[in-house]
Amino acid sequence: MSNQRRNLYFYYTPSKEKDEKVQPLKQLAVDNNFTIVEDYNDANIIISVGGDGAFLQSVRKTGFRQDCLYLGVKESDEAGLYCDFSLDNYEQMVTYMMNDEIEVRRFPLIEAKVNNESTFLCLNECSVRSSLIKTIDIDVHIDDLHFEHFRGDGLIVSTPTGSTGYNKSTKGAVVDPLLPSMQVSELASLNNNRFRTLDSSFILGKERKLRLDVRQDGNDFPIIGMDNEAYSIRNIRYIDISLSDKLVKTVKLKSNSFWHRVQRTFL
Structure with missing residues (x-):
């Protein structure tokens, strides 16, 4: 580890039990010449403790920083597709x-x-869902093409790493993170003589632009999901979605690839 990356910030929800679990890791880091900082702006490595949910929150709450590394540490009972390390083996x-x-x-x-x-950034996915007990109507545009008129519960637009989350539960494809892309998946679409969609997930390359026009028919306050946070924004008319120039830099084991983690988690 470079001597320039020695300032660590630990992100987790404080509790007596969690503090007791994390303290030995903090002490071991100090014993190995790392510095623990109290402000994430002073860190060059941000360590989340608590699984994938905590990792997503750590990235979002610290502003998707481009000048530092993120490292995920899971507890024994937590999912860890973003987390290569375990609190049970912190010495390792x-x-x-x-x-x-x-x-x-x-x-x-x-x-x-x-x-x-x-404008919002998402590491996993952006989802648009009806906030009412009725379907939501969305006109889907790819670049300058009006591609389809969706009616159903909502749409999910996921990153490659997010393809293993909400997207996968809707039978979307799992996408290699080496492919800079975004995937659009449907939530309970209606397909009949009046409404017609592709009725399957589709993947867009990094240069594509996606626009979701929300039809103002009473669903003017849909729920917008940004990773594991929900936003209720007034009078949503349209959402423009594209692949960002920004990236999240994570610390991973050389011997533990994305596909190792997918195999271990799902197979």
Whole structure:
């Protein structure tokens, strides 16, 4: 590990039990000449503790920083597709870091702009769902093409790493993170003589632009999901989604690829 990356910030929900679990890891880091900082702006490595949900929150709450590395540490009962390290084996994590058995991997982000005003970044996915007990109507545009008129519960636009999450539960494809792309998947679409969609997930390359026009028919306040946070934004008219130029840099084990983690988690 480079001497320039020695300032660690630990991201987790404080509790007596969690503090007791994390303290030995903090002490081991200090004993190996790392510095623990209290402000994430002073860190060059941000360590989340608590599985994939905590990792997504750590990236979002610290502003998707481009000048630092993110490292995920899971607990024994947590899912860990973003987390190569375990709190049960924290000594091993420091050993890996000291012996250069880790590498930096870069994961693509998608950028969602609502009504050409508010812009959000997503590491997993952006989803648009009805907030009412009725279907939502969305006109889907790819670049300048009006591609389809969707009616159903909603749409999910996922990154490659996010393809293993909400997207996969809708039978979307699992996509290699080496392919900079975004995937669009449907939530309970209606297909009949009046409404017609592709009725399957589709993948867009990094140069494509996606626009979702929300028809104002009473569903003017849909739920916008950004990773594992939900936003209720007034009078949503359209959402422009594209692959961002920004990336999230994560600390991963050299011996643990994306497909190793997929195999271990699902097979």
